[in-house]
Amino acid sequence: NHLLYETAQLGSKRFALPPGNLGWPFIGNMWSFLRAFKSPYPDSFMDSFLSRYGNTGMYKAFMFGSPSVIVTSAEACKRVLNDDEAFGSGWPPSTMKLIGENSFIGISNQEHKRLRRITAAPVNGYDALATYLTYIEKIVVSSLDKWGNMGEIEFLTELRKLTFKIIMYIFLSSESETIMEALEREYTMLNLGVRAMAINIPGFAYYKALKARKNLEATFGSIVRGRRMERERKENSKTMKRDMLDALLEAEDEDGRRLSDEEIIDVLIMYLNAGHESSGHTMMWATIFLQQHPHFLQKAKAEQEEMIKKRPVGQKGLTLKEVRQMPYLSKVIDETLRVVTFSLTVFREAKHDVKISAYKLSNSLLSFLFNDFIPKAGSFLPFGAGSRLCPGNDLAKLEISVFLHYFLLNYKLERVNPESPIRYLPHSKPEDNCLGRIKRLV
């Protein structure tokens, strides 16, 4: 179920703002938000609005430094996500500083459209996915094999490295372990700052995140400059392998303007972040949930075994057609996405006052996915909707399906602390990063 927020220009004319409260001076509702999300009951944050103001689906609040409206009903969320005329990106300035002013959350709708055109098909198109499948499969098989021999591992940490390798390969053709490990560590710091209070003082998460951002900028900067030089040297070489960085370096607008290094760096920082955290966490949760429910695990495994039996003799590995015909596994992934709600919030800014239901919304807005889910067609939006629908949705489902295919057929996870408490920020995960052993089935 969806829950959107909106920053409101207080002082209504024709319509009333939704019910709610603006919390404490300066910090608004952030304290109760952080308290709830650092407790075992994150839902208590929204529950307090529900119990005080009723199930109106929209609530006035003060979040992330702005007066806001939280929108919780799927209907209202869809209205907002699909109305580009009334709403633009509205992420808090503190987040923008971390993700980049030239990234998709900082640029005009027109520029956003252009960069989506350049980047979406090469990430998510059928041909692209068919090409990536071979690489994803290779890396999933070798990673599982390696983890099987490693003893105790932080399963989530390893999965994040795995998904990071995949997105690095797609964008930069890079397979260098050292670069990857260093970048991955910086991303962990960056993300801890994204939903923290924007306190830029040594020791605070946001301060460390800004430092991580600087390091990411420096590394990507040297990668972009290096590639420009390499391309100049090999100007006419047809044998050069092309990846997303080449596409970004070649892109021109109607006036022949090319993207600057700064613009490319921000797009890379954003894509590589969005493109690995989410799928890594989803792989872990799907594995945990399946193991907690052996009946569903057996059904999911049986589907994979059945599929392999039907394969033509001589076929090695998965085909894209097979991956798209795993109805049960696909439901397992959807259910995981629904329960886990990886994208807790998205933010939008109203360009002018907008009336939704009986309420006025203005300024900026963000969405939560909420857990009192009443199944209704069109109310499940794990990848968002409208012009900012996740451009990596098919890639994500492909990665997760390939991983679960090989895991279910050959491995099991033995957790060290199956009752480990859960952390909800920046993303839900067991506190011990799912410490355990990956064991090969005999």
Ligand code: HEM
């Ligand atoms: C389970 C995995 C994933 C989930 C749940 C997820 C979820 C989302 C959601 C809800 C949005 C919409 C944000 C908004 O409306 O402001 C989004 C946007 C985005 N996602 Fe994903 N995502 C996933 C995987 C990926 C992958 C693999 C990539 C990389 C290719 C990716 C790249 C992006 C980018 C670049 C955006 C910004 C799009 C824009 O503003 O136009 N995501 N994602």
